[in-house]
Amino acid sequence: MDNLTFAGMDGIIILSVFAIVMLLIGYFSGKGDSNLHHSLSGYYLAGRNLGFIALFFTLYATQYSGNTIVGYAPTGYRTGFSWLQSISFMTIIIGIYLLFAPRLYVVSKRRNFVTPTDWLEFRFKSKAVTLLSIFLMLWGLGNYLLEQLVAIGQAVAGMTGGTIPYEIAVVVFVLVMLAYEWMGGMKAVAFTDVMQGIVLMIGIFVFLAGALYLVGGNFTEVTKYIATNEPDKLGVPAMEVSVNWFSMLVLVGLGASIYPHAVQRIYSAQSEKTLKKSFARMAWMPPITTGLVFVVGIVGIMLFPGLDAAGSEQLVGLMANKIAAINGFYYWMMIIFFGGIVAAIISTADSVLLSFSSMLSNDVYGKFISPNASEHRKVMVGKIGGIIAIFFLLWIAWNPPGTLYEIFVLKFELLVQVFPGFVLGLYWKRLAAKPVFWGMLLGAILAGLLTLTGYKTIYGIHGGVLGLTLNFIVCVVGSILVPVSSEQTLKKDELAVLELKA
Amino acid sequence: MKTKSIKEPIRKKWIWVLLFINVVLIVPWYFPEGAVEPFIFGFPLWAFISTFFTLVMGAYLSWLCISQWNIVEEEEEAAKREEEVKHG
Numbered sequence: 001m002d003n004l005t006f007a008g009m010d011g012i013i014i015l016s017v018f019a020i021v022m023l024l025i026g027y028f029s030g031k032g033d034s035n036l037h038h039s040l041s042g043y044y045l046a047g048r049n050l051g052f053i054a055l056f057f058t059l060y061a062t063q064y065s066g067n068t069i070v071g072y073a074p075t076g077y078r079t080g081f082s083w084l085q086s087i088s089f090m091t092i093i094i095g096i097y098l099l100f101a102p103r104l105y106v107v108s109k110r111r112n113f114v115t116p117t118d119w120l121e122f123r124f125k126s127k128a129v130t131l132l133s134i135f136l137m138l139w140g141l142g143n144y145l146l147e148q149l150v151a152i153g154q155a156v157a158g159m160t161g162g163t164i165p166y167e168i169a170v171v172v173f174v175l176v177m178l179a180y181e182w183m184g185g186m187k188a189v190a191f192t193d194v195m196q197g198i199v200l201m202i203g204i205f206v207f208l209a210g211a212l213y214l215v216g217g218n219f220t221e222v223t224k225y226i227a228t229n230e231p232d233k234l235g236v237p238a239m240e241v242s243v244n245w246f247s248m249l250v251l252v253g254l255g256a257s258i259y260p261h262a263v264q265r266i267y268s269a270q271s272e273k274t275l276k277k278s279f280a281r282m283a284w285m286p287p288i289t290t291g292l293v294f295v296v297g298i299v300g301i302m303l304f305p306g307l308d309a310a311g312s313e314q315l316v317g318l319m320a321n322k323i324a325a326i327n328g329f330y331y332w333m334m335i336i337f338f339g340g341i342v343a344a345i346i347s348t349a350d351s352v353l354l355s356f357s358s359m360l361s362n363d364v365y366g367k368f369i370s371p372n373a374s375e376h377r378k379v380m381v382g383k384i385g386g387i388i389a390i391f392f393l394l395w396i397a398w399n400p401p402g403t404l405y406e407i408f409v410l411k412f413e414l415l416v417q418v419f420p421g422f423v424l425g426l427y428w429k430r431l432a433a434k435p436v437f438w439g440m441l442l443g444a445i446l447a448g449l450l451t452l453t454g455y456k457t458i459y460g461i462h463g464g465v466l467g468l469t470l471n472f473i474v475c476v477v478g479s480i481l482v483p484v485s486s487e488q489t490l491k492k493d494e495l496a497v498l499e500l501k502a
Numbered sequence: 503m504k505t506k507s508i509k510e511p512i513r514k515k516w517i518w519v520l521l522f523i524n525v526v527l528i529v530p531w532y533f534p535e536g537a538v539e540p541f542i543f544g545f546p547l548w549a550f551i552s553t554f555f556t557l558v559m560g561a562y563l564s565w566l567c568i569s570q571w572n573i574v575e576e577e578e579e580a581a582k583r584e585e586e587v588k589h590g
Contacts, residue, residue, distance in 0.1 A: 081545075081546065081549045082530075084549055084552055084553055084556070085529075087553070087556045088525075088528045088529075088552075088556045088559065091556060091559050091560050091563065092525065092559070094560075094563045094564075094567070095521055095559070095563050098511045098512075098517075098563065098566060098567065098571070099511070099512060100512075102510050102511060102512070102571050102573055103510065103512070103573070105573075105574075106573055106574055109574075218544075219543075219544040220541065220543070220544035222544065223541060223544045223545065223546070227538055231536075231538065234538050234546055234549075235535070235536040235537060235538050235546070236530055236533040236534060236535050236536055236537045236538075236546075236548045237530060237535075238535055239531060239535065242529050242530060242531035243531075245529045245530075246525075246529055246531075249525060249529075271575070271578045271579070271582070272571075272572075272573060272574050272575045272578055273575050273578070273579065276567045276568060276571050276575075277567075277568070279563075279567045280563075280564040280565075280567035280568050281564070283560045283561075283563040283564035283567065284560055284561075284564060286556075286560065287556070287557060287560060291553075427512060
């Protein structure tokens with residue numbers, strides 16, 4: 001996305017304004033809350049008191065990153081209409097939440113959980129399960145964070161026409177993010193998400209309007225053009241693509257809902273009412289987010305025919321350039337839109353980082369290194385650990401990997417292996433720790449091996465989904481075969497926590 | 503709290519059967535490969551139907567959240583009202 005004619009100084013001004021607003025929000029959300037830095041749930045879960053507006057926007061801005069635009073439009077461009085799957089796989093996430101969020105919310109409030117690991121530890125009381133799940137979740141989060149860092153640099157460099165070199169852009173925005181997160185924790189993350197989410201929503205609408213303007217406002221013309229020139233992108237997809245579509249629904253649905261930061265948003269809800277209201281609204285977001293981005297990608301086929309894989313990655317920048325040239329209104333809207341992309345990436349990265357820190361605080365340090373440390377100390381360890389992790393990841397980010405979508409699938413493969421133990425454990429009392437451990441381990445090994453040996457999909461089915469299937473089988477069969485001993489089952493008073501009628 | 507008022511999606515089989523059917527209808531496996539015509543609002547038929555069922559799924563899930571999920575809401579809202587009375 002270099003050589004954007006519309007950017008330069010104007011871009012720098014808008015980015016600076018955004019950065020200052022974020023810092024102010026962070027400052028005010030932390031101000032006057034003396035308890036914030038002395039309590040794990042205060043810092044990491046906003047005191048379990050997020051209201052509807054903050055909860056909805058933090059769900060939205062965390063789930064939809066800048067990558068949703070910068071990475072998905074090119075995928076739509078390359079694959080054509082079968083990329084409609086992006087609307088359905090973002091929608092199904094809410095369906096998967098309905099499988100476990102209602103009960104997990106109640107249990108988390110009763111037991112004051114801070115991280116997803118708290119639930120697994122409570123349920124299975126197994127060091128092996130706890131450690132392995134911590135590893136898988138931190139791995140997934142780290143990879144996800146890395147992806148966001150790479151994307152921030154690309155977006156800023158594109159927007160400012162290379163005025164701000166890639167490395168400086170990343171460092172500045174990471175510092176802004178670290179600063180507001182340090183000051184306000186989850187509260188700052190959620191409140192900045194409100195601003196970042198609104199900018200992203202408006203940006204996508206204006207961008208689509210500009211794109212449609214460029215093709216004469218007629219989408220039918222676009223499909224006619226594709227039918228004549230690239231019919232493959234329009235016809236009913238091959239069976240393997242449909243299988244892959246099913247597989248994506250499973251992988252993204254289970255993976256995205258079990259993300260530690262996603263789970264922690266369930267914990268952070270002020271009440272069941274705000275949680276379900278937020279989810280109900282979230283179910284409508286995919287059509288007006290990934291759906292509009294899909295249309296942008298399709299319009300791109302007509303506007304910029306014949307781009308190769310690397311060229312198509314620049315699609316959003318190319319298009320923004322053309323849209324900005326329409327008139328003064330679009331010029332400024334495009335600059336704000338690109339600022340919105342950066343804001344959207346930050347809003348995802350901050351949530352992931354916070355979750356990462358919370359696991360260092362509560363799980364690694366609090367469970368294994370120094371369980372008796374004060375909460376203030378635990379929070380500090382997480383904050384500092386998070387900063388160290390960020391700079392380690394930055395070091396890796398200087399050599400950005402290939403296309404964004406590739407890493408998007410990769411991060412799910414291992415993380416999703418936590419799902420069977422996590423969700424089955426809520427409902428099936430017989431589910432035992434050992435089978436859960438072996439299921440998770442074998443599933444992760446299978447998924448990892450398939451990916452590493454180049455078999456990312458087999459007949460369209462992702463390695464992660466195959467690993468998950470093995471994982472489920474091991475969990476279920478193993479638990480049926482393992483004799484129920486008194487140690488392995490939960491005590492009566494602990495079971496009461498899971499009983500909703502109690 | 504009355505036991506009767508508890509609504510938890512996992513306990514209702516029909517929710518998941520309908521969701522499964524919905525998903526099966528979204529993925530275009532049941533159309534003849536490569537077919538394009540006819541066009542509806544600029545979308546090839548299969549894409550139009552797939553999108554339609556995706557929107558149905560969004561509406562369905564949104565409705566489920568509001569109407570089929572009620573575990574501690576009354577308890578919490580009552581506690582909140584009490585709190586407000588105390589401080590108000």
